[in-house]
Amino acid sequence: MNNRSASKTVLASALAALTIAASSAALAARDHISIVGSSTVYPFTTVVAERFSRATQFKTPVVESTGTGGGMKLFCQGVGGNTADITGASRRIKQSELEMCHGNGVDVVEVQIGFDGIVLANAKTSKPFELSRKDIFLALAKDVPNPDGSETLVANPYKTWKDVNPTLPATKIEVLGPPPTSGTRDAFAELAMEGGCKKFDWIAAKKSSDKNAYKAICHNVREDGAYVEAGENDNLIVNKLVASPDALGIFGFSFLDQNADKVQGSVIEGQEPTFESIADNSYPVSRPLFVYVKKAHVEVVPGIKQFLAELTNERAWGEEGYLADKGMISLPDAKRREVASNVRKLNSLTNLAAK
Amino acid sequence: MTDLTQKQVRERIAARLASRHRKEKLFRGLGIASIAFGVLAVLVLFTDIISKGHSAFLQTDIQLEVTYDPAELGIDKIDEESLAWANFDGVIRASLRERFPDVSGRRDKRELYTLVSNGAGFELRKRLQDNPELLGKTETLWFNADDDVDTYIKSLSKSDDGFLGRTSEQKVVWVQALRESGELKKRFNTTFFTNGDSREPEQAGIRAALVGSLFTLLVTLVLSFPIGVAAAIYLEEFAPKNRWTDLIEVNINNLAAVPSIVFGLLGLAIFINFFEMPRSAPLVGGLVLTLMTLPTIIISSRASLKSVPPSIREAAMGMGASRMQVVLHHVLPLAMPGMLTGAIIGMAQALGETAPLLMIGMVAFIVDVPHGITDPSTVLPVQIFLWADSPERAFVERTSAAIMVLLAVLITMNTCAVWLRKKLERRW
Numbered sequence: 001m002n003n004r005s006a007s008k009t010v011l012a013s014a015l016a017a018l019t020i021a022a023s024s025a026a027l028a029a030r031d032h033i034s035i036v037g038s039s040t041v042y043p044f045t046t047v048v049a050e051r052f053s054r055a056t057q058f059k060t061p062v063v064e065s066t067g068t069g070g071g072m073k074l075f076c077q078g079v080g081g082n083t084a085d086i087t088g089a090s091r092r093i094k095q096s097e098l099e100m101c102h103g104n105g106v107d108v109v110e111v112q113i114g115f116d117g118i119v120l121a122n123a124k125t126s127k128p129f130e131l132s133r134k135d136i137f138l139a140l141a142k143d144v145p146n147p148d149g150s151e152t153l154v155a156n157p158y159k160t161w162k163d164v165n166p167t168l169p170a171t172k173i174e175v176l177g178p179p180p181t182s183g184t185r186d187a188f189a190e191l192a193m194e195g196g197c198k199k200f201d202w203i204a205a206k207k208s209s210d211k212n213a214y215k216a217i218c219h220n221v222r223e224d225g226a227y228v229e230a231g232e233n234d235n236l237i238v239n240k241l242v243a244s245p246d247a248l249g250i251f252g253f254s255f256l257d258q259n260a261d262k263v264q265g266s267v268i269e270g271q272e273p274t275f276e277s278i279a280d281n282s283y284p285v286s287r288p289l290f291v292y293v294k295k296a297h298v299e300v301v302p303g304i305k306q307f308l309a310e311l312t313n314e315r316a317w318g319e320e321g322y323l324a325d326k327g328m329i330s331l332p333d334a335k336r337r338e339v340a341s342n343v344r345k346l347n348s349l350t351n352l353a354a355k
Numbered sequence: 356m357t358d359l360t361q362k363q364v365r366e367r368i369a370a371r372l373a374s375r376h377r378k379e380k381l382f383r384g385l386g387i388a389s390i391a392f393g394v395l396a397v398l399v400l401f402t403d404i405i406s407k408g409h410s411a412f413l414q415t416d417i418q419l420e421v422t423y424d425p426a427e428l429g430i431d432k433i434d435e436e437s438l439a440w441a442n443f444d445g446v447i448r449a450s451l452r453e454r455f456p457d458v459s460g461r462r463d464k465r466e467l468y469t470l471v472s473n474g475a476g477f478e479l480r481k482r483l484q485d486n487p488e489l490l491g492k493t494e495t496l497w498f499n500a501d502d503d504v505d506t507y508i509k510s511l512s513k514s515d516d517g518f519l520g521r522t523s524e525q526k527v528v529w530v531q532a533l534r535e536s537g538e539l540k541k542r543f544n545t546t547f548f549t550n551g552d553s554r555e556p557e558q559a560g561i562r563a564a565l566v567g568s569l570f571t572l573l574v575t576l577v578l579s580f581p582i583g584v585a586a587a588i589y590l591e592e593f594a595p596k597n598r599w600t601d602l603i604e605v606n607i608n609n610l611a612a613v614p615s616i617v618f619g620l621l622g623l624a625i626f627i628n629f630f631e632m633p634r635s636a637p638l639v640g641g642l643v644l645t646l647m648t649l650p651t652i653i654i655s656s657r658a659s660l661k662s663v664p665p666s667i668r669e670a671a672m673g674m675g676a677s678r679m680q681v682v683l684h685h686v687l688p689l690a691m692p693g694m695l696t697g698a699i700i701g702m703a704q705a706l707g708e709t710a711p712l713l714m715i716g717m718v719a720f721i722v723d724v725p726h727g728i729t730d731p732s733t734v735l736p737v738q739i740f741l742w743a744d745s746p747e748r749a750f751v752e753r754t755s756a757a758i759m760v761l762l763a764v765l766i767t768m769n770t771c772a773v774w775l776r777k778k779l780e781r782r783w
Contacts, residue, residue, distance in 0.1 A: 064635070
């Protein structure tokens with residue numbers, strides 16, 4: 001027994017020494033692309049990563065889903081092997097983030113890859129909703145304009161959809177959606193709720209006079225139980241909708257596309273969420289998707305150029321490309337050409353005004 | 356109490372006997388009920404997972420007659436460069452067109468091409484690379500069907516209509532035609548065990564995650580077991596009992612209860628940002644999980660050292676053994692089964708962790724199977740999480756199938772723990 005345990009110790013210490021030796025080797029340069037960022041862009045960057053590695057000799061890029069904000073933080077940290085090469089974003093980079101990047105010596109190239117629609121869906125077993133953005137705002141905002149018409153705010157008094165708009169059914173307002181950390185929630189607040197909020201002239205007037213108050217009114221979601229935070233997992237929301245036919249859920253268009261047998265998208269301002277209506281911008285709740293590339297890494301990490309070429313290839317982001325199969329909505333032709341030429345030249349983004 | 360006759364005693368006992376029996380029964384009943392509850396919960400979990408996941412072990416395949424036509428491929432010889440350029444998708448498409456010659460129109464053809472997985476071209480490339488003599492010849496091969504077709508075929512066995520989803524009516528006609536002629540079959544899904552992750556469900560597998568888990572656990576075991584055992588031996592056998600050792604003991608017990616995400620943050624700050632180790636590597640994952648499992652191993656090792664009777668130590672001392680000899684020759688071998696059990700339970704715990712790995716970049720899309728502890732990789736529970744979050748319907752069954760694999764690994768590990776204990780255990 002004692003001999004055996006002694007040899008065990010020797011084996012263990014040998015293995016430990018190996019581990020330490022290997023760790024110093026690992027500090028050498030990285031040979032795979034590292035991508036971080038939005039969970040909305042993740043399904044698209046991963047497909048491109050996979051295709052790219054199969055078609056070329058490069059290693060498959062490692063794609064992490066960190067959320068837009070988290071991705072920006074990792075991406076803008078600096079230049080070097082331990083920082084990400086590319087980050088995905090389900091909104092445009094913020095001025096503050098761009099400044100953080102520049103402050104750390106990071107030059108970024110902006111690539112808009114397409115659009116994503118956000119849908120409000122309910123179970124197929126109930127009737128589809130026909131909503132306006134104003135209905136959405138009134139049903140979900142924390143404080144709403146006083147129903148008596150005066151220019152004051154009251155805590156949201158609406159209990160059923162019929163209270164919001166007499167043409168809607170008399171079912172309880174119950175909306176399942178993502179938590180505040182999610183980019184989908186940001187986009188929903190900005191596009192759907194703010195879109196409805198602006199319809200009140202006196203609130204819209206606040207935008208120039210008191211921007212913070214305006215944002216608080218338009219973006220704050222009610223917390224009295226009518227809006228249920230259902231987590232980041234969109235599949236979970238789809239399953240919950242099937243179980244409770246009166247509820248509505250908020251998620252990305254690709255989940256509607258995949259679960260068309262279970263849920264249906266609500267018509268918003270007369271527009272059904274479809275590929276066509278989102279691409280031609282007639283469906284009001286859609287947002288742009290971006291990836292940002294670290295210019296300093298393009299020549300250092302092998303394959304970034306080829307990866308970008310694959311991403312901006314018609315077979316990927318074109319109207320009939322494989323990204324469209326995954327539920328992304330393509331940019332218009334002219335915009336695609338413009339972005340692609342920008343990417344080839346690696347023009348870096350200096351300030352946000354030049355859109 | 357003093358002058359009770361035997362008869363009186365018997366009467367008194369008889370009077371309370373019924374109530375004592377009742378209590379006894381109730382007590383046992385409660386025990387059985389709690390076990391039954393546990394068994395029921397496990398049964399529900401297993402039925403749910405198995406009923407959802409079993410179908411992932413079968414994959415719908417489509418038989419096609421492919422011609423390695425040099426003109427269609429656009430190459431005239433086989434070498435690295437021409438293989439990279441060759442149009443293998445074109446060959447697949449040509450054979451699909453040949454199978455359904457009536458299909459015309461751009462839209463319909465596009466629809467037709469989506470019958471087979473878009474990985475088919477890569478499979479063909481590999482085949483030609485391995486068998487260059489096939490150029491210009493024709494052969495019949497099975498290819499994975501697209502995940503939409505696969506989901507449709509599998510849903511047919513549950514209801515008559517089946518789940519159409521994104522499958523068009525036209526495609527259903529083609530699929531039925533293939534099915535009737537035997538060119539479409541459900542076969543065992545080897546891809547699931549040989550491939551890494553993929554965004555196409557029919558090409559996705561758990562190999563990369565499984566290997567990543569093994570590498571991570573290897574690092575964890577190699578580090579945490581010797582360190583944990585050494586710490587336990589010192590604390591139990593050598594350390595003086597004073598305020599310092601008390602403080603250390605309290606801290607170890609505390610660490611065992613710290614939420615695992617904290618270890619992830621620590622790993623990010625120390626191993627990645629300070630020591631500049633690579634992100635997403637099993638090495639860093641293993642180090643973080645070592646920190647997490649150390650307290651468990653130390654506590655269980657100390658408990659098993661304590662359970663070795665002092666008479667053994669005293670006898671060895673009496674024979675003139677040094678303290679180190681006492682520990683290494685007598686106490687450690689006797690305490691080993693308990694230590695191993697603790698280590699295996701700690702490993703099983705580490706195998707199921709995702710939270711600490713989030714911060715160090717192991718929650719990632721990994722296609723390539725890792726070849727060492729510094730290659731980017733992910734682990735099984737993370738793979739399950741990523742699939743559960745994917746929009747494609749076919750990932751639902753793969754999620755459950757991956758859970759089944761994880762459970763199988765866990766059951767194996769725990770069985771090992773029980774077996775080791777039985778084998779090495781000594782009773783006095």
